[in-house]
Amino acid sequence: MRTIVIFLLLLGAQPGALAQDRGPAADENGVPRDLNTVLQVQIFLDRHLFGPGKLDGAVGEFTYKAVVNYNFAMGHRDIYDWAPVLHAAEAEVPVIFAAFQIRSELGKFVNPLLPEKPEDQVKYDYMAYRSYAELVAERFHTDESFLAKCNPEKNLQRLQPGDVVMVPNVRSFRIEEVKAMQSFPKDAKLSANTIVVDTTERMAAVYSPDERLLAAFPITPGKPEFIPVGTWSMKVMMTTPSFRYDKQFLEEGVRGKEAYQLPPGPNSPVGIIWCGLSKSGIGLHGTALPRTIGRSQSAGCVRLANWDAIRLPTLIRPDSPVIVR
Structure with missing residues (x-):
């Protein structure tokens, strides 16, 4: 190259x-x-x-x-x-x-x-x-x-x-460098950083403990009625997640009777990494359709392009505060 x-x-x-x-x-x-x-x-x-x-x-x-x-x-x-x-x-x-x-x-x-x-x-x-x-x-x-x-x-x-x-x-x-099922542990420095998810501006911004802006990425927030406004914490960060596809849950926020457990990969609806919050079932993750970031919506999660989502473990870790507003 x-x-x-x-x-x-x-x-x-x-x-x-x-x-x-x-x-x-x-x-x-x-x-x-x-x-x-x-x-x-x-x-x-x-x-x-x-x-x-x-x-x-x-x-x-x-x-x-x-x-x-x-x-x-x-x-x-x-x-x-x-x-x-x-x-x-x-x-x-x-x-x-x-x-x-x-x-x-x-x-x-x-x-x-x-x-x-x-x-x-x-x-x-x-x-x-x-x-x-x-x-x-x-x-x-x-x-x-x-x-x-x-x-x-x-x-x-x-x-x-x-x-x-x-x-x-x-x-x-x-x-090819995304490791299968790699989990990211707490980190004394990175876990102290905060990520602010602004669902109106459709941006996720990372701040240091002294409130310096370190990074900011475009997002697709969930549907307004499902957005988990509040202060949470990052609980788990793992690459190559599988995904439970439940059409009723994605559209209505209620678990349906019919669902499919989809395999991992870049074309998974959650992309190549899952960052789960202390709010059950809600997380920041990648996407199969990066061109739609900022436009289409899901039930309650926050989507980033895979190339941005994979950078999150270099900025935040489990125990990082997550503010959704």
């Missing part, structure tokens, strides 16, 4: 479709409109744990919020000023695209035959990606639509090991 990235830097290479997709440099408030500049900022913010949502070169709600949170954390007086993050991103992220070659060992995480219906999914051992395009998109914190824009001459549905694709130059989410 490093050799290819340096090669791209020397040639000044950019995907053709994106290099041509340029509008005005900035709006009247100094917010950039150039796709490549916005993507550079998004990559920078993502690296510093201020999640802008999926990387797509567009200034959306979560990119705005990530800039504000970054400025607040850095102590900048005007938290709405884009100048500090623009300058920092330009210095830290000189290369915004990289080339990624799909390795054959990633094949065990892809199953194009994985069905859509829960009653059929229970027959499988693993909720894999349904395509290499889905795997690559999530690996580089984006979606398949933007991946297609980065690779206009490729048929992404026919990707195979050995193929090379252009991707955002972000620190990748590596499904």
Whole structure:
């Protein structure tokens, strides 16, 4: 990967479709409109744990919020000023695209035959990606639509090991490094941090004991009538959870008579990690559909993109206070 990235830097290479997709440099408030500049900022913010949502070169709600949170954390007086993050991103992220070659060992995480219906999914051992395009998109914190824009001459549905694709130059989410059923114990330092789940702003923010903002990620909160407002604590954090799919519970918050125990995997409804609260049945977890973060809702839990959810154990641990508001 490093050799290819340096090669791209020397040639000044950019995907053709994106290099041509340029509008005005900035709006009247100094917010950039150039796709490549916005993507550079998004990559920078993502690296510093201020999640802008999926990387797509567009200034959306979560990119705005990530800039504000970054400025607040850095102590900048005007938290709405884009100048500090623009300058920092330009210095830290000189290369915004990289080339990624799909390795054959990633094949065990892809199953194009994985069905859509829960009653059929229970027959499988693993909720894999349904395509290499889905795997690559999530690996580089984006979606398949933007991946297609980065690779206009490729048929992404026919990707195979050995193929090379252009991707955002972000620190990748590596499904092969997610250990099966890894639990995370209490930690003297991390358990002292607090996570605040703001269901109105649709953000989860982590604070140190002295109230420094350490990270903030976009979320999908539960339905308003099921949101467990209050102060709780983190009880358990475990990777690759299985999931009890109960349609009635998801829609009404009441356990139904028919349910399916789904296997683990990135396409599980709870993604690749479960962080259970002291409020029974409620937790923070990943998702099978990162493009829907901030939009769709579940019964009472809090969803994050898998690439953000897997970072939670580096920030909080069991006994961490969890404030839901």
